[in-house]
Amino acid sequence: MLTTGKAILDVANEHSFAVPAFNISDWAMFKGIVEISEEKNAPLIVGIHPDEARHIGREMITGIIERSHNASVPVAIHWDHGATYEQILRAIQYGFTSVMIDASLKPFDENIAISKRVADSAHALGISVEAELGTIGATDGEAEEGADTIIYTDPDDAVTFVEVTGADSLAIAIGTYHGIYPAHLKPELKLDLLKEIKSRLPIPLVLHGGSGNPDDEIAEAARIGINKINISSDIKVAYHDKMREMLADGKLREPNSIQPACVEAMKVVAAHKIDLFGAAGKGSLY
């Protein structure tokens, strides 16, 4: 069934697991992600970035909402990295049940002001809000925006930020980058920092840039306080690597001949993430 981000994440917080937020940008990927979530009986957050929304068009959001209503597991449709107040209002009008306002590259006071404005309006409409404090890194031009260097989230600031803004969940910077890590960049999470933030701020915490980090670190983060992990690059790489392989057969022409194998390859990666985050079987908690 379709529900809000808060409804999904509060249960994850209570039971110490993380819900995958899979970014999708076409119907085959979306359909596959819902199917694997149903097969694993795992709650799902469908992440759609403004660039992805532009790519798929508003009409497809209507289809995503309809399929989510019919899903056997709870699904939230989440506006990923909203840039402005006006953009967030549009997302809510489109039918998103969860929105992120990302003003993390702005000064602290400005971030607080815009995040509070978004939370006040979204909450009046029953929509959940994720905000971000600290900056995660960016690896390449294909990845979402990020900073050149990571500014780790300060625990004192995080407490103040959530008190003032009223955000339902908070994306924190503990050492991840958007995109795929280049060979010279060793991904490493500051799990002690996560523990400290969680002990002082017991709301659902969010990890962006979760592709490419070592499995054991990610699993530990999900156990000790991260309740939503964004996965974009890893499933898209699996989908398109398989597509390149399929397209090597020049005789193939029909999308229904080419895409199913790509979706299957993507589902294998998605299933692994669901298991890693401790989300498998958790649909029955709702």
Ligand SMILES: [Zn+2]
């Ligand atoms: Zn992100």
